[in-house]
Amino acid sequence: MGLIRMTKYRTLLLATIGFNFSFLIWFSFAPFTGPMAEEFGLSLAEIGILASAAIWLAPFGRILTGWLSDKFGAPTVFAIVLGYVGVFSMASAFAQDYTVFFVERLIVATAGITFVIGIQHVSEWFEEEELGTAEGIYAGIGNAGAAGGALILPRVFPSNWNGPLFSTNWRAAFFYTGVVAIGLAITYYLLGEAAKDDQTRQATAEQAGFKDWLHTATRYGTVVLALAYVMTFGLELSMNGWLATYYREGFNTQNLTLAATFAATFSVAAGLLRPIGGYMSDRLARNETNIIPLFQGRYREQWTFVSLCFVVLTMFGMTLAGLSGQVLLAVGAGFMVGMGCAFAEGAIFAQVPAMFPNSSGAVAGVVGGVGTVGGIIYPLVYAAPFLANLHVGYAIVGASMIPIVLLTAWVFQPRIASVANEAGFVGEEPTAVSSDD
DSSP, X not given: OHHHHHHHHHHHHHHHHHHHHHHHHHTTTGGGHHHHHHHHTOOHHHHHHHHHHTTTTHHHHHHHHHHHHHHHOHHHHHHHHHHHHHHHHHHHTTOOSHHHXXXXXXXXXXXXXXHHHHHHHHHTTSOHHHHHHHHHHHHHHHHTHHHHHHHHHHHHSOTTXXXXXXXXXXXXXXXXXXXXXXXXXXXXXXXXXXXXXXXXXXXXXXXXXHHHHHHXXXXXXXXXXXXXXXXXXXXXXHHHHHHHHHHHHHTTOOOHHHHHHHHHHHHHHHHHTHHHHHHHHHHHHHHTOOSOGGGTTXXXXXXXXXXXXXXXXXXXXXXXXXXXXXXHHHHHHHHHHHHHHHHHHXXXXXXXXXXXXXXXXXXXXXXXXXXXXXXXXXXXXXXXXXXXXXXXXXXXXXXXXXXXXXXXHHHTSHHHHTTTXXXXXXXXXXXXXXXXX
């Protein structure tokens, strides 16, 4: 029993470190958009496309790797992804043609698909009553890798860099982060164990057929949580890739390190506060505490709904803060948006493994994959040439989230929520009523 407990926490540590660095390398381009734009002759709109492109392959990649993790085990899949990401990150450091560089960075950006691999891995080791907190710690500290990239990379690789192999700071950053990724791939493969016992591993593998995947992917619970993740994690991705540019261009902050530091405050909130979202979901479920009478008895759903509403409100606050012209007020508003994302994401991924204990990888893949769509679309709104200024896009995005919140309110009703893991858009009618936890 003691050995299992030790391996359980080693698994959490290993997955968290792996995902944290994956997030760092995913958004390693963000602090260097200025020098890259100057070298390749990119416009502001093209920078927005680059930020959006970092998410293009994530939806399909997450869906695929979620299923592969169920099928073959997380350590093998995690190691493969980190390995090829490291290779292409190193290659992008030598690119002279922008098209070649763009394609290589697209492949590097698939580092973000490791999220669902770690979600599956952690869920194979932790009991249901601990899932929200454990997944929150994993994803929260992991997501903070984006803040690490914004805070650490410009300082380790400053604008006047002239070190070994490279005279350009962003090229050096891409090369050496690639080296670290390959090292982590080897470590994960050697130290990772797929599940706490053979029975758990076998039960998960047996649920990894295509028919099983299609069934779970089309349940009401899966669909609504995926859309909720569009407006939370998709939003987080978009802000991670855009905020350094926003604080630089929207407030004429020419100091790249300062602009990256402003942007990092969002990433810190979105990452490090995420365990609170998972913990609150666990606590409401354990104590059977109702905070919204409309969803009586659906404890996890209540916390998720409150968090989603908070995200919408903070997006309007982001626009108001930006229009004030006060950069520090805008930084504070960005922190609040990050807090909303953290609470909602923690709540969503407390629900996923609790609802689908034997298909957590497949469902995490669908929710995490679809959720990244927001990261593709939202940067295009922020940088849209028809906007009056760079501050208005946040309110537009906030308004687009309202229909998703209304849909969650419908699905979270006790009558529907009680069968949301069985009733769906494709397949047989529900045969049993599930409990909340």
